[in-house]
Amino acid sequence: MSIVQSGTPNYLKMINKRKVLQEIMDGGELYSRASLAKALKLSKPTISALVDELVLEGWIYEKESMVAARRGGRKPVQLFFNKEYKYTIGMDIGGTSTEIAIMDLDGTCILHRKIDTQDGLQKDFIHLLVDEVNSMLEAKNISHAKVLAMAIGAPGITDSDQGIVMEAPSLEWLDYPLKNKMAKHFPFPIHIENDVNMAVLGECWKGAAKDKSHVVLITIGTGVGCGIVINGELFRGGQFAAGEIGYMITNKDQASQGFESVFEGYGFLENQVGGPSIVKQYKRGMQGTKFSAEKIFEKAIEGEALAMEIINEALDHLAVSLINVAALLNPECIVLGGGISKSGYWFLPKLQEKIEQYLPEQSRTEVMLTKLPQASLIGATVLCMKKDALLSR
CATH class of the missing domain: 3.30.420.40 (ATPase, nucleotide binding domain)
Structure with missing residues (x-):
């Protein structure tokens, strides 16, 4: 779609066309042309022309209501978003x-x-x-x-x-x-x-953080990743490196003594809470074992002493990172994803307790678990729509 210069009649038309399409997309209620004109405070001829164009292009379609008008007569024609147009x-x-x-x-x-x-x-x-x-x-x-x-x-x-x-x-x-x-x-x-x-x-569109505007997602697997949304928009930082919390220092004494990195280039936090780090620490105490991080979590839940010691240490580091993130960004929620989220039902109360212990009430935030196994793929649709002139919000 070509770029329309702001301030021109075509630009104003694009703005109104976007409003019409997004009002129908949101699906809060079923619209006719007349009710859409009333909702958007635009004239009926303007709405009719924009709807005609959107129908012709394929973005929306019209369908006669199954319910007759209150005063009888013709059934109202309602407008629907064509989610499979593209x-x-x-x-x-x-x-x-x-x-x-x-x-x-x-x-x-x-x-x-x-x-x-x-x-x-x-x-x-x-x-x-x-x-x-x-x-x-x-x-x-x-x-x-x-x-x-x-x-x-x-x-x-x-x-x-x-x-x-x-x-x-x-x-x-x-x-x-x-x-x-x-x-x-x-x-x-x-x-x-x-x-x-x-x-x-x-996550902000379909997941645990649905309809929230200030959100932090932290994923923990081999490493630690973090995505930040502020005022409904991605925050990428000056050099696109915002959210690299894997490098966060969560214990200055340990950091000052130096630490052995599981993978070259990985940061301090990743070497405390990442899956390979947990496995490596467990192997030191259990020679010859070949357990995954998920299995070690299970053993900690069952009460095995070594597994509990390692996992509790990792959770302490994670709690410090969450406290720092909450204090700095004051998000509405922090969502945890990645392999660690599978055991979240067990450790989530521990993390929430730490946050409430060390932060004032105004800085506290709810820690939640992801509800989307394929959040990135759903997020890809959001990104594509945000980049489109007609679908962007």
Whole structure:
């Protein structure tokens, strides 16, 4: 869609057209042309012209109500958003696996596939991704023209303006021009974002933080990721590195003594609460064991002494990080995601107690668990819509 200069008649028309479409999209009530004009305080001829245009383009459709008008006569014609007029493609590139989904404009998954990232990196990864996307579109008989945009989440510091993955250790990418490489193969817009930034958009739309404007999402798996939404918008920082809380110092004495990093480039907090760190600490006390972090959590819940000691230490570090984040940003909620969230029912009260112990009432925030197993893919739809001139809010 071409850019319309602000202040011109076409710009005002675009603003009103966006208002009409988004009022119908929100779906708070069923609208006729007349009731829509009243709700938006626009003239009936203006609304009628905009609705005609949106119907012609395919964004909305009209359908006769099943219920007759109160005073009899013709049944009212109501307006509906066509969520399948366009589709989005979401891609979440993880260090282990890459997930791809075709979504409609209501965030419903039409088709989902997963591929092995590390295996793909040994080959031509870009062509592998391109082939997979085209295969999925063909399977659902969706042409390139029906795709609104594609949003790709990468695990690292990402220049979302230029579409460059500046640093992603798990992929061994440094200043990797991901957008340019993908754009050679597709005619629709492509947006690149940090994977946790994309996920927090999903949480705010469909997840635990639905309808909240100030949200922090912290994901804990191999490392620690963080996405921040302030006033309903992503906060990326000056060099796109906001939210890199894996480098947060949560114990100055331990940090000053130096610490052994599980992976090169990982920060202090990641080396205290990340899955590999928990496993490494447990192995020191249990020689020859091959437990996952999830299993060690289970053992801690069962009351095993060593597992409890290690997990409680990790939770202390996590609590300090949450207190610092809450004190600095004062979010409405902090959402926890990643592998650690599976055991959240057990440790969440411990974290909440720490927050209430060390923060004044005005700084306290609710800690919640993610409700979305594919938050990044849902967030990809949000990102695509935010970048579109007609759908952006």
